[in-house]
Amino acid sequence: MHKVGIKKMISKFDIKLEKIIFIFHEWIQKDIIPEHLTIDVTDYKHIPDGPGIMLITHEGNISIDFENNQVGLLYMRKQPLCKTQLENIIKIKSILNFLVNELENHKDLKGKLKFKENYKIILNDRLYFPNNDSSKEILISIIEKVFQGMKLSIINSSLNSRLTIDIQE
Amino acid sequence: MENWKEKLNNKISNELKIEINEFESQMELMRRGKIDPRIFAETRLRRGVYGQRYDNGQRDDGRQLRRLDYPAGDLMKGPDTYWDAPGMLRIKIPFGAVNQEQLIMMADLAEEYADGVLHVTTRQDIQYHYVHIDDMPDIMRRLASVGITTKEACGNVVRNVTACPIAGVCKDESFDVTPYSSALTEFLLGHPDCQDFGRKFKISFSGCYEHACGLVNMHDLGVLAKIKENNGIKKKGFKLFVGGGLGAVAHPAKVFSEFIPEEELLPIAQAIGRVFARLGEKKNRAKARVKFLVAKLGIDEFVKIVMKERAILPHDIRWISYLDKLPAYGEIAKHNPSDFHEKIADPQFNNWLSTNIYFQSQRGYSTITISLPLGDLSSHQTRKLAEIAKEFVGNSIRLNVEQNIVLRWVPNGDLYKIYQKLEKIGLANPGAGTIIDVTSCPGTDTCKLGIASSRGLAGELRTQLAIKSFEMDEAIKGLRIKVSGCFNSCGQHHIADIGFYGNSRTKKGFKIPHFQVVLGGQWNENGGSYGMAMGAVPSQKIPEVVTKITETYIKERNEVNERFQDFIERVGKLYIKSLIEEFMNIPEYEDDKSYYSDWGDPREFSLKDMGIGECAGEIVTREEFELQTAEREVFEAQLEYDNKNYILANKKSYNAMLQAARALIRIEFYDVPNNPKAIVNEFQKRFFETKKFYDKYAKGKFGRYLINRFNDKSEIVNEDNARQYVEESQLFIEAAHSCYAKITSGEV
Numbered sequence: 001m002h003k004v005g006i007k008k009m010i011s012k013f014d015i016k017l018e019k020i021i022f023i024f025h026e027w028i029q030k031d032i033i034p035e036h037l038t039i040d041v042t043d044y045k046h047i048p049d050g051p052g053i054m055l056i057t058h059e060g061n062i063s064i065d066f067e068n069n070q071v072g073l074l075y076m077r078k079q080p081l082c083k084t085q086l087e088n089i090i091k092i093k094s095i096l097n098f099l100v101n102e103l104e105n106h107k108d109l110k111g112k113l114k115f116k117e118n119y120k121i122i123l124n125d126r127l128y129f130p131n132n133d134s135s136k137e138i139l140i141s142i143i144e145k146v147f148q149g150m151k152l153s154i155i156n157s158s159l160n161s162r163l164t165i166d167i168q169e
Numbered sequence: 170m171e172n173w174k175e176k177l178n179n180k181i182s183n184e185l186k187i188e189i190n191e192f193e194s195q196m197e198l199m200r201r202g203k204i205d206p207r208i209f210a211e212t213r214l215r216r217g218v219y220g221q222r223y224d225n226g227q228r229d230d231g232r233q234l235r236r237l238d239y240p241a242g243d244l245m246k247g248p249d250t251y252w253d254a255p256g257m258l259r260i261k262i263p264f265g266a267v268n269q270e271q272l273i274m275m276a277d278l279a280e281e282y283a284d285g286v287l288h289v290t291t292r293q294d295i296q297y298h299y300v301h302i303d304d305m306p307d308i309m310r311r312l313a314s315v316g317i318t319t320k321e322a323c324g325n326v327v328r329n330v331t332a333c334p335i336a337g338v339c340k341d342e343s344f345d346v347t348p349y350s351s352a353l354t355e356f357l358l359g360h361p362d363c364q365d366f367g368r369k370f371k372i373s374f375s376g377c378y379e380h381a382c383g384l385v386n387m388h389d390l391g392v393l394a395k396i397k398e399n400n401g402i403k404k405k406g407f408k409l410f411v412g413g414g415l416g417a418v419a420h421p422a423k424v425f426s427e428f429i430p431e432e433e434l435l436p437i438a439q440a441i442g443r444v445f446a447r448l449g450e451k452k453n454r455a456k457a458r459v460k461f462l463v464a465k466l467g468i469d470e471f472v473k474i475v476m477k478e479r480a481i482l483p484h485d486i487r488w489i490s491y492l493d494k495l496p497a498y499g500e501i502a503k504h505n506p507s508d509f510h511e512k513i514a515d516p517q518f519n520n521w522l523s524t525n526i527y528f529q530s531q532r533g534y535s536t537i538t539i540s541l542p543l544g545d546l547s548s549h550q551t552r553k554l555a556e557i558a559k560e561f562v563g564n565s566i567r568l569n570v571e572q573n574i575v576l577r578w579v580p581n582g583d584l585y586k587i588y589q590k591l592e593k594i595g596l597a598n599p600g601a602g603t604i605i606d607v608t609s610c611p612g613t614d615t616c617k618l619g620i621a622s623s624r625g626l627a628g629e630l631r632t633q634l635a636i637k638s639f640e641m642d643e644a645i646k647g648l649r650i651k652v653s654g655c656f657n658s659c660g661q662h663h664i665a666d667i668g669f670y671g672n673s674r675t676k677k678g679f680k681i682p683h684f685q686v687v688l689g690g691q692w693n694e695n696g697g698s699y700g701m702a703m704g705a706v707p708s709q710k711i712p713e714v715v716t717k718i719t720e721t722y723i724k725e726r727n728e729v730n731e732r733f734q735d736f737i738e739r740v741g742k743l744y745i746k747s748l749i750e751e752f753m754n755i756p757e758y759e760d761d762k763s764y765y766s767d768w769g770d771p772r773e774f775s776l777k778d779m780g781i782g783e784c785a786g787e788i789v790t791r792e793e794f795e796l797q798t799a800e801r802e803v804f805e806a807q808l809e810y811d812n813k814n815y816i817l818a819n820k821k822s823y824n825a826m827l828q829a830a831r832a833l834i835r836i837e838f839y840d841v842p843n844n845p846k847a848i849v850n851e852f853q854k855r856f857f858e859t860k861k862f863y864d865k866y867a868k869g870k871f872g873r874y875l876i877n878r879f880n881d882k883s884e885i886v887n888e889d890n891a892r893q894y895v896e897e898s899q900l901f902i903e904a905a906h907s908c909y910a911k912i913t914s915g916e917v
Contacts, residue, residue, distance in 0.1 A: 018769075021769060021770075021771060022771050025230070025231060025772060028230050028235075029230045029232055037238065037239065037240070039228070039237060039255065040222070040223060040228070042284065042298075042299075042614065043624075043625070043628070043769045044286060044547075046543055046545065046631070047286065047542070047545050047546065047550070048595030049547050049549050049550050049595050050285065050286060050545070050547035050549070051285050051286065051547065054284055056255065056299050058239065058253065058255075061285075061299070067547070067549050068549070078301070124280060125281065126277060126281065127172070127173060127176065160273050160277060160552065161552065
């Protein structure tokens with residue numbers, strides 16, 4: 001149940017994607033992400049609808065993601081984190097916001113990259129959270145606590161897609 | 170809480186269920202340190218579970234060599250390979266044929282367990298990267314639920330059988346090779362005669378000689394469809410090639426037979442397997458492919474030995490049983506044929522139409538090629554592609570060896586509609602099979618053997634060439650570029666017009682990524698001839714080398730029709746070298762650092778990330794494997810005993826002893842029947858009575874455990890005797906290991 005991804009949408013992306021490769025390598029060199037074993041950077045910018053540039057860590061994958069032509073920073077958790085799903089989502093959101101902060105304040109990106117308070121939550125586990133009404137009910141009750149006052153909508157993009165919720169201000 | 174094992178219990182064949190459960194047990198044994206890491210490595214490789222760069226626990230971050238302290242500590246999954254390190258899973262797709270349901274499943278798994286990307290390989294497989302070994306059994310179960318196995322995707326076994334992606338719809342083929350490649354795949358999968366190879370064994374099928382199709386000329390076994398006419402009667406069969414292969418030392422295949430009738434295909438392949446297992450090199454892995462055996466024996470002697478083996482093979486009904494079903498074989502088009510009449514004023518579409526469409530032998534239908542940059546597509550694209558396939562072609566989907574996907578049986582009248590749908594998901598790239606459709610192995614991105622960034626270079630070339638493609642001479646457009654990250658040729662650089670393989674040079678202590686330029690290989694005629702190495706050029710200069718060579722070709726070819734291969738041969742190596750020499754100069758590190766890092770990787774270039782490759786697998790004999798299987802079975806017997814399933818504990822512990830005894834017998838009597846009576850008789854005769862199985866102190870005690878169990882006909886099993894059986898079995902297996910060690914060291 002730890003397999004959850006949160007993507008924070010980008011409102012301004014005035015940089016070359018290659019720049020992110022440099023920054024992710026720098027994060028590995030400086031070991032800046034707490035409680036993460038950073039491993040490598042992969043370049044998927046040739047996939048128009050894909051994960052762009054990805055930083056692989058043992059605990060989760062971090063990418064500038066382009067799915068559905070919506071650019072954002074995605075943190076996809078792979079390893080167990082907290083005891084409850086509520087705690088999981090709170091923690092994953094805080095990891096993501098740490099990364100957002102690092103990017104926005106990077107000396108080479110200042111003013112060129114901006115995020116907005118729009119998120120997408122993806123339940124990346126079809127066993128424990130299949131895309132059905134019962135999972136939706138559980139997820140919405142949690143998200144309402146974590147993202148208080150924001151608008152929620154379910155996204156069903158294609159056959160067998162994961163349960164995904166769009167969150168907007 | 171339910172798990173995938175329980176949830177999919179009714180959707181997986183018993184055979185696959187057992188195999189995946191066994192693999193899970195072996196993983197558990199490895200966690201407990203009860204398997205030799207070398208044997209576990211080969212075991213997981215034979216299930217498609219491969220190592221990946223940085224799994225040796227270190228990485229050069231561009232400033233220093235950093236330790237990667239994986240949380241599972243020193244737990245390993247093979248020699249020098251950490252358990253927790255991300256790995257690769259290779260999914261075997263026989264002859265590249267997939268259906269919609271399988272595509273959707275592979276998309277699901279890519280996003281749940283990997284990095285959300287499916288990678289099409291040069292052997293019509295799919296690979297996932299960055300997967301944790303703990304997730305492998307669930308992935309295998311979910312794949313098995315849609316009819317896919319990863320069995321024998323890696324390791325020293327028969328690898329994925331490839332075939333021409335347009336077989337059955339091709340205008341030039343002798344006949345459709347698909348059902349034959351399917352029959353041979355099934356027949357050889359897990360076949361006992363193919364479990365003791367010194368290296369991998371690759372098979373390919375082609376329907377015609379002229380085109381690239383199956384590339385039979387570069388395979389261990391190449392199978393080419395052929396029809397022989399005798400007194401007006403047409404007979405289907407095959408021309409067979411053996412001993413071809415790329416790798417560091419490329420060998421063109423030799424003709425094994427000009428014609429074998431179709432009913433001889435399976436038995437001859439089996440006999441080749443037997444001969445390769447028996448006579449192939451086992452110690453020196455660099456010389457262990459079948460090409461070296463053919464070269465050593467000479468083709469005539471090789472054929473003679475194989476045919477002698479063929480003559481004594483015990484008959485197998487499967488050799489010909491599939492032939493009865495052949496007349497009924499065939500793909501059914503989802504829609505009626507239609508013609509393409511309209512003039513569409515869409516230049517992008519017309520460009521795509523000119524390169525990505527093959528008009529099938531069946532009037533009114535086309536096969537379209539979806540050109541995938543670097544063979545990659547996202548899970549999201551894959552799911553959408555499955556929807557498009559469902560609408561237009563049903564399950565007529567194949568992967569090809571140029572890392573692309575083909576959709577067959579598209580009615581010609583639907584071409585624009587399908588183009589528009591593909592375009593929306595970024596899958597309508599033009600230029601399939603042209604110079605911009607660059608093939609590449611994973612190289613330094615994920616491969617432990619990678620020297621230079623083949624994907625980085627391939628991506629750069631694709632980008633640069635795509636921009637120029639509109640004004641490119643047709644003769645240049647038709648060339649092929651293939652890139653390998655090292656000399657091992659996984660990117661098939663030998664058979665490209667313009668090929669590259671990665672290497673490195675050093676200047677004043679600094680390393681510089683280079684690519685060796687290989688020119689004049691032949692893609693057509695099934696990979697008909699191999700290119701020549703012209704010299705190594707710094708990686709950063711390779712795009713300029715491509716421009717220089719192609720421009721020179723257009724300017725200096727003898728006549729408009731002179732082929733690129735002929736041009737290279739005519740002008741010669743010295744002249745080509747003089748053309749590229751200007752790109753070989755390397756500036757000082759302080760003057761231009763760009764030379765000292767690789768494409769798409771800002772770190773200073775180094776070779777410190779290279780590791781020990783797993784392509785060659787581990788040399789593990791069949792006997793060692795069987796002893797390991799016996800270990801697993803007795804371990805499972807112990808678990809059954811702990812769960813108070815005494816009857817099962819008894820059964821498994823007895824099977825474990827039989828398995829261990831059979832492994833030993835096989836050293837002397839390869840075809841020992843797999844039944845208890847024969848095994849115990851042979852064991853008694855060959856090992857017990859000869860005292861080979863004797864322990865220095867316990868004498869014949871452990872051997873008697875098996876003999877007594879065989880003779881014990883009582884059916885009462887209780888907690889006490891079940892425990893005794895499990896313990897005896899454990900001791901018997903220990904003794905079998907010891908006996909095996911004595912035999913192999915020449916002590917007995």
